[in-house]
Amino acid sequence: MRHYPADYPIIQVRNLRKLFPVRGGRKLHAIDGVDFDLQPGKTLALVGESGSGKSTVARCITRLVEPTSGDIIVHGSSILELTALEMSRTYRLVQMVFQDPNASLNPRMTVRGILEEPLKLHLNLTRAERDERLRELIEIIGLTVAHLDRYPNELSGGQRQRIGIARAVAISPEVVLLDEPTASLDVSVRGQILELLKRLQQEFNLAYLFISHDLQVVKHMSDEVAVMYLGKIVERGPTEEVFSHPKHPYTRALMSAAPVARWGGRRERTKLAGEIGTPIDPRPACRLVGRCPIERPECGESPMPLRDIGGGHQVACPFHQSIQQ
Amino acid sequence: MSDVILEIEGYSGAFRGRESGEMEPVLFDVSYRLKPKAITAVVGETGSGKSLMALSVLGLQPPTFRRTAGSIRFKGEEILGLDDRALRRIRGRRISMVFQDARAALNPVFTVGDQLADTDRLHSGRSRHAAMAKAIEALRRVQIPEPERRARQYPHEYSGGMAQRAMIAMAALICEPELLIMDEPTTGLDVTTQAEIMELIVDLAKSRGLTVCLITHDLGVVAETCDEVIVMNKGRVVETGATEQIFTAPAHAYTRRLLAASQLGEEGA
Numbered sequence: 198m199r200h201y202p203a204d205y206p207i208i209q210v211r212n213l214r215k216l217f218p219v220r221g222g223r224k225l226h227a228i229d230g231v232d233f234d235l236q237p238g239k240t241l242a243l244v245g246e247s248g249s250g251k252s253t254v255a256r257c258i259t260r261l262v263e264p265t266s267g268d269i270i271v272h273g274s275s276i277l278e279l280t281a282l283e284m285s286r287t288y289r290l291v292q293m294v295f296q297d298p299n300a301s302l303n304p305r306m307t308v309r310g311i312l313e314e315p316l317k318l319h320l321n322l323t324r325a326e327r328d329e330r331l332r333e334l335i336e337i338i339g340l341t342v343a344h345l346d347r348y349p350n351e352l353s354g355g356q357r358q359r360i361g362i363a364r365a366v367a368i369s370p371e372v373v374l375l376d377e378p379t380a381s382l383d384v385s386v387r388g389q390i391l392e393l394l395k396r397l398q399q400e401f402n403l404a405y406l407f408i409s410h411d412l413q414v415v416k417h418m419s420d421e422v423a424v425m426y427l428g429k430i431v432e433r434g435p436t437e438e439v440f441s442h443p444k445h446p447y448t449r450a451l452m453s454a455a456p457v458a459r460w461g462g463r464r465e466r467t468k469l470a471g472e473i474g475t476p477i478d479p480r481p482a483c484r485l486v487g488r489c490p491i492e493r494p495e496c497g498e499s500p501m502p503l504r505d506i507g508g509g510h511q512v513a514c515p516f517h518q519s520i521q522q
Numbered sequence: 523m524s525d526v527i528l529e530i531e532g533y534s535g536a537f538r539g540r541e542s543g544e545m546e547p548v549l550f551d552v553s554y555r556l557k558p559k560a561i562t563a564v565v566g567e568t569g570s571g572k573s574l575m576a577l578s579v580l581g582l583q584p585p586t587f588r589r590t591a592g593s594i595r596f597k598g599e600e601i602l603g604l605d606d607r608a609l610r611r612i613r614g615r616r617i618s619m620v621f622q623d624a625r626a627a628l629n630p631v632f633t634v635g636d637q638l639a640d641t642d643r644l645h646s647g648r649s650r651h652a653a654m655a656k657a658i659e660a661l662r663r664v665q666i667p668e669p670e671r672r673a674r675q676y677p678h679e680y681s682g683g684m685a686q687r688a689m690i691a692m693a694a695l696i697c698e699p700e701l702l703i704m705d706e707p708t709t710g711l712d713v714t715t716q717a718e719i720m721e722l723i724v725d726l727a728k729s730r731g732l733t734v735c736l737i738t739h740d741l742g743v744v745a746e747t748c749d750e751v752i753v754m755n756k757g758r759v760v761e762t763g764a765t766e767q768i769f770t771a772p773a774h775a776y777t778r779r780l781l782a783a784s785q786l787g788e789e790g791a
Contacts, residue, residue: 246712354568383567383739384783391786410712417786454717456742458784460769463746469714471667472681 206234207371207404208258208291213267215253223478227253229428230267235372238398240405242419242436244412246451248473249425251408255374258406259293260284289319292365296377298357302349308335308360309345312367319368330367337400338363338393355386359393366397372404379414391418412455416440421509424448427476427484430503434510444506444517446489467520483514491519527701527733528556528617533575533592535583545588549575552592552759554752556701561727561734563744563765566754567780572737575754576703580619581609596701615645618692618699622706624685628677634688635661635673642696660691664722683715687722694726702727703735708743720747741784745769753777 213231216224228250235241243251256262258269260276268275276287292315295301302311312334316327332342338359349357358378365373378394379387391414397403409415415422416436423433424447432445443449449467457463469488483501486492493516503511533552536545549571556562566572577583579594579601594602601612621627629637638657642648648656654673661669664687677685686707694702704723708716724747727734736748744751744765751768753761753776761774772778 246714384741385567385779388783388786412713413786413788417788450714454714456713456717456720456740456746458741458745458769458781460745460766462742466717472683472715 205237207237207272208235208406209268209270210234210254210258211268211270213254213257213269214265215250215257215262216265219477225477226428226479227476228257228264229479231425231428231430233423233430233433235404235406237371237404238402239421240398240407240419242407242409242415242422243425244409244415244422244451245425246410246473248427248476250428250476251425252376254425255293255376255406255408258291258374259288285318288370289368290370291372291374292368292370293374293376294358294361294365294378296380298354298361298381299349301361302357302364304349307346307348308352311349311360312345312363315364315367334363334367337366337397339389353386354382355390358382358386358390362390362393362397366401366403369401370403372406374406374408376408377410378407380409380411387414394418412440412452413457424451427474427479429484429513431485431513432511433503434508438508438510442510444510444512444520445514446491446517446520447485449520491516525557526555527558527597528579528735529595530554530575530579531593531595533578533589533594535574535578535587535589535592537584538586538588540586545590547590547757548587549757552754552757554759554762556733556735557750558700558733559727559731560749561724561736561747562750562752563748564735564737564752564754565739565741565744565780567739569756570754571757572754573705576619576705576735576737579703580613580617582619614641614697614699616699617701617703618694618697620686620689620693620702620704620707622709624689624707625677625680625682627689628685630677633674633676634680638673638688638692638696641692645697657691657696660695661688663695664688664691665718666691681715683711683719686711686719690719690722690726694730694732699732701733701735703737705737706739707736709739716743723747741781753780755780 210231210233213228215228216226219225231254233241243254245251253262257264269277271287271290309331312331313327316322316330331345335342335345340356340359379390382390398405407418419436422436422439423430426447432439432448443452446467450469453464453466467490471488474484474487481500482498483496486497501513503513505511531553533549535549536547539546552575564572574583593600635654635657638660639653642653642656658669658673661672666672666684666687680688708719720743726732738744748765751763751765752759755776761777768777772781
């Protein structure tokens with residue numbers, strides 16, 4: 198296990214922007230100036246609804262999508278200028294788990310083939326060492342050696358996601374990007390996968406970027422949370438703090454809309470007007486304009502930067518105190 | 523039969539295996555009742571049979587499914603074994619259904635307004651003009667902004683939440699059924715949209731005295747909106763009861779497991 202100072206960032210994301218060109222020379226602002234750090238052994242959750250840009254962030258870090266501007270710094274050096282060959286050293290450190298294990302596992306490869314691939318690509322192991330590593334891996338994720346010779350379609354959804362996780366941790370990365378890892382699973386399986394992820398994190402001191410729309414899962418899994426809306430982080434801070442004292446009107450609306458599986462768990466809702474705005478050529482203003490319950494004229498005049506409100510809690514709304522607590 | 527609108531009794535069935543031709547049982551002696559004017563949840567995980575059972579009510583089960591036993595009574599009248607003509611008189615106008623993917627359920631080559639108006643004409647025999655007026659009114663009622671303009675748009679111009687509102691307008695307001703079956707109507711929608719759709723469903727059910735059967739895997743939605751709960755697991759009904767009872771005093775081990783998994787160990791929070 199590697200040991201780092203507590204505040205050592207493995208990944209620093211700085212002013213990241215990704216604009217996709219759309220018809221008529223216009224630009225879709227998928228990510229619009231996002232900053233964060235990932236620390237060893239810690240989980241940062243990116244939470245938001247569809248169109249918030251949270252998945253695009255992970256795709257930029259792996260350069261499956263090329264950012265438009267900004268920087269992604271891994272271990273102190275920028276990865277955006279690296280060639281494909283040089284990127285493979287980054288992949289040694291940064292791995293990803295995808296939402297849909299049915300789509301992300303090759304149906305024509307056995308589990309052994311799927312898990313062997315990263316070992317062959319990244320580690321110089323003898324055949325015997327590789328077999329030993331495969332045995333280790335399959336047991337770490339709670340399956341047995343017999344599963345190595347199965348095909349993905351012979352596994353349950355939960356087992357497939359375990360394989361997706363094993364593939365990501367096979368080469369002992371430092372960071373795992375988890376893009377909605379439990380969104381396609383039944384609740385009973387969801388809990389098991391989350392426990393597995395927690396165990397792996399402790400055992401290997403992994404940093405997680407946990408991307409999810411499921412607030413309950415985020416609360417359960419993360420140390421810090423960043424709430425995204427239309428390409429921007431609108432609020433972030435320690436998970437406990439953000440969940441117990443959400444400040445931004447969007448965060449409040451999101452949290453009060455998430456149903457709680459408990460009798461009498463219903464809360465007073467903060468409601469937003471209308472539907473999500475367009476990410477195409479948005480005005481330089483707060484993205485919640487037109488939907489916000491505490492909107493003021495100045496909200497439409499300039500972008501709202503994140504501001505510290507103490508205890509590592511940041512909110513991109515100068516008027517948040519005017520919401521009824 | 524004033525206290526029961528739909529009664530399923532001892533319903534069992536099986537799928538015919540694709541290669542083997544052997545029958546593989548999937549529903550086992552399923553029995554449940556829906557109380558009129560209540561919102562009843564049928565909850566369960568993948569493979570519980572919750573959707574299959576509901577589809578069978580309208581005769582919409584997949585062709586490889588065979589019923590082996592049981593009966594389904596709607597207001598005391600047996601509806602299994604009805605011929606297509608008789609079924610058509612029930613489908614839509616007395617029992618209607620909303621599916622998970624509303625954009626897939628709407629016809630992509632007709633405007634939303636036309637689809638609602640056509641359905642209305644089929645049921646009411648109203649004039650084209652009057653039917654369109656009713657369609658626009660229905661869209662307005664489900665809080666679609668600018669319903670006159672929206673009625674002229676095609677399904678792909680609707681967001682997922684908007685399309686589900688339109689489906690609810692069709693199933694609940696145009697068809698004016700006595701029983702509305704909803705199969706995972708908010709799965710795949712964002713939580714803020716889900717909350718609004720569920721609010722709309724509760725509002726329609728209460729204001730129109732509609733009976734709703736909500737098929738879902740989401741116990742959060744159940745806790746917040748439903749009156750009665752039926753828990754299914756692996757093709758069987760394992761527990762039924764009032765929502766409060768299911769959540770505060772679950773009797774069956776599976777219900778307790780499902781609750782614990784849904785709460786991620788935070789029941790005291």
